[in-house]
Amino acid sequence: MPFDEKPILTILYQDEYIVAVDKPAGLFVHRSYMDKDEIYFALQLVRDQVGKYVYPLHRLDRPTSGVLLFGLNEEVARLMGQVFIDKKIQKTYIALSRGHLLGEGEIDHPLKEKLDKLGDKNVSPDKAPQEAVTYFESLLTASLPIQVGKFDSVRYSLMKLRPVTGRRHQIRRHLAHLRHPIIGDINYGDNKQNPFFIKHFGFKRLMLIAKKVEFIHPITKCQVIIEASFDQQWLQVFDELAWDPKTINSLTS
Template sequence: MLEILYQDEWLVAINKPAGLLVHRSMLDKHETRFAMQVQRDQIGQHVFPVHRLDKPTSGVLLFALNPDTARKMGDIFLARETEKEYLAVVRGFTDESGKIDYPLKEELDKKSDKKATADKAPQEATTEYQRLATVELPYPVGRYKTARYSLVRLTPKTGRKHQLRRHLKHIFHPIVGDTTHGDGKQNSFFRQQFDCHRLLLTASKLSFAHPETGRPLQIEAPLDENFACMIQKLGWSIAGMP
């Protein structure tokens, strides 16, 4: 059973677990369980995806319950009339706040993007961040005698593929657990020291005007058990999180 965060006659939002694909993909042919199918079976009606979360990312995932609402929500996302917030654990001490304005070249997959143009110019990409907490652990990781980490709130202003993971890598604060754009030594340390085998990135909040009623809607996802446990292991308080 997936945790339902919000549901009305037009929309349903779930708290997607890390490791669950949104829908069937050529990239993971061996997978047999997908958020779309699980949610459809759970509520007994078809659901229509209106945005996506990467497989290793947890948090707020929104579906429409009919094609017309799906189209309207697609227009809202395309017009950037949503506000998304994520929480992430990253390597090092970030600045207290900042803005990452760094264009990203489109990432293409050999299997699913065979017909896509490979020489597109980098696309505009902007992410704002705020540091919420820091910790320094007495363990040597890599060339440093101690290991430093920050808990950050991320607010993407654009929606490029793997934007947050690539932007945090760009400012030398990769997200812990990122096996594609992250730091292998840090990931190995978290696996061995904390038994943490996931990407520490979660979609914590999604806000927008309801496509049918026009009313402001804010959907929040509580931290899943694994992420919450990791936050506690690092000595941070979930209750005091702004």
């Protein structure tokens, strides 16, 4: 859904080389073939807020919120691109998934590449599945005593996820592969749980946040840790499920 007013993005980190913002759910990083009704994009918003051209260092899906990085010059963008290629950046996501997924482990499940109709029009659709690895850890579980479909209660898990590879929709597809899809995922989610969530909690969104990124700064060589906060909708869910935000912050930090 397009934003009614021009968003002001929260700047989580800024130096003379890199800026990180907290991207809200529903905001595109930059223009795409799906954006015909959109007038606001993270790239332009960040450029306007910092007063100079910025270079996106990675992307977040439109429905995913959280930490989004930009370089402030071409050389830093190139150096940070190598950091991503070399897998020397650690990204931590938090998701609310369907059901009780317990314990921790590694999801090693190759994925067919999701192709963009315009950007990937020259890529063969017969390309072999690519390596895709995600570490997961179950943080908390909860149930609501409400019948949905054939089940007499609604179950949720709060998951910490660390992708090793960076395939498109990787976390969303990996949790769906485990049969614990992310709540609010219209592509890979549950067609009974999603409508229930909207009706019960009063809002519609993908419950996935890029919570934290950690890397060694390519210029200063110092460790950088950038973390986004849970917004009011996340806090509403925590309250409804009787999860203490302080406990969650300690588990996700």
